[in-house]
Amino acid sequence: MTAPAAERGTTTVADRAVRRIAQRAATEAPVPGGVEAGRGSATVRGRRAEVAVTVTLPYPAVLDEAGERVRAHVAERTARLTGLTVSSARIRVRGLSPRERSAGMRAAPSADTGGTDTGATKTAATGAGRGRARRPWSQRRLPVAVLALAAAAAFGLLLYDMVSVHAAGHAPARWRVRTMEWLATHGPDVPDGGTVPGLLAALAVFALGVWLLVLAVTPGRRGRLPMEPPLPGMRAVLERRAVAVLLRDAVTDVPGVSRVTVRVGRRRARVRARLAFGEPDRARRAVREAAGAATAGLGLAAPPRLRVRLRTEPTWRGAPPDEPTP
Incomplete structure (x- = not known):
């Protein structure tokens, strides 16, 4: 007696084959800009399979929407090609990859396919900003804040004393009187050797001005090294x-x-x-x-x-x- 065809043997799909199919299916997901698939895993139990794939999505992209597209496509495509029921398909977004949307730019090949970038792709992706990579300009918030606070405090105190003298008829503050007397006796026109303090004060003001000019014309942030721009208009x-x-x-x-x-x-x-x-x-x-x-x-x-x-x-x-x- 001959047994029916369905009882003469079984077909087993290995976990490795299911994993490779799931990784390939992730790269075929309908996401603008393409998807790069990384590591993956698959577990087959009878006629059911569970798959997981790590992917890199294009930037910019809505993560939840793009991830759901990739997950649905991986589950549907893997089930169709293996004949198994994909009970669980997990997608882990490893990172975002900026991509050029122009027709002349080709998407980078997937890590699983073993492909390499063409010369045109490398030139467009890495050579676009060559020679123009610079450090980002520092806003110098701390020096500007300290200088502004010191100047505001000094001029505010002077203004208060002048208003109190001319508007309220109060006597001038002692510190202002002493300062004016010291300046009168230590100025550059004093013949009795009052030049040294004046020169020191002038040098201090000159050094402060030079320091402010240096801060204004230099980018700062010396602790950062510029990287090759991945795309025109981007800075890293x-x-x-x-x-x-x-x-x-x-x-x-x-x-x-x-x-x-x-x-x-x-x-x-x-x-x-x-x-x-x-x-x-x-x-x-x-x-x-x-x-x-x-x-x-x-x-x-x-x-x-x-x-x-x-x-x-x-x-x-x-x-x-x-x-x-x-």
Whole structure:
């Protein structure tokens, strides 16, 4: 007796296949600007499947609306291609990616497809603002506030004293009388050597004026390094402290390195490392390569020049000698 076709065997869809289908379906979601799919997971239990995909949505986008479109498309597309019932489809928005909406700009390929950007895309995306990346202009709120408060207090006190003298008939304040007497006896026309205090006061006022001019014509915010603009009209910066942390983490991963100190300036980055074991020359090359790779991956408009200094620890152990071949 021949058994029915439905009873002769079963078809099993692996979790890996369902995960790849869900990731691919996320990139096909009807969201303007395209969706980039990252990591995903899938669990198959009988005829039911649960999937989860991490995505990057285009900017600007309404997150709840775009996320719901991606979730619905992933659930429907995965169920159609696998024949399973997708009981749960979870979408995690990892980040937002700005994209050019013009026809000449192609969207960046998904991380799952293994594609690479074309030369035109790289030129439009990263070369649009090359040479024009600058630090954002500081509003100098603290110096301006301090100067404004000091000037307002001084002139307010002087105005109060003058109004009280001319309007109410009060005697002038002692501090104003003494100030006028001191200025009269220490001015530039006094022949008895009162020039030094006047020169000091003039130099102080001159220094204050120069400082205010410097604040007015310089951008400030020296702790931030400009990054290469991703799109025309956009500006991105990176804190120098963050650059130092990234360089330190990259150099710390070099085998044998025990301690790392990084100082990042506007044009130079100084890396000082201590070697606990291993060959110094080889470790020094590895430290330079790690720091260079980390600096190149930061996307800075003007990457700082690296200065690497490697010293051995007092308890340093050299590489073991090669054993002779018998």
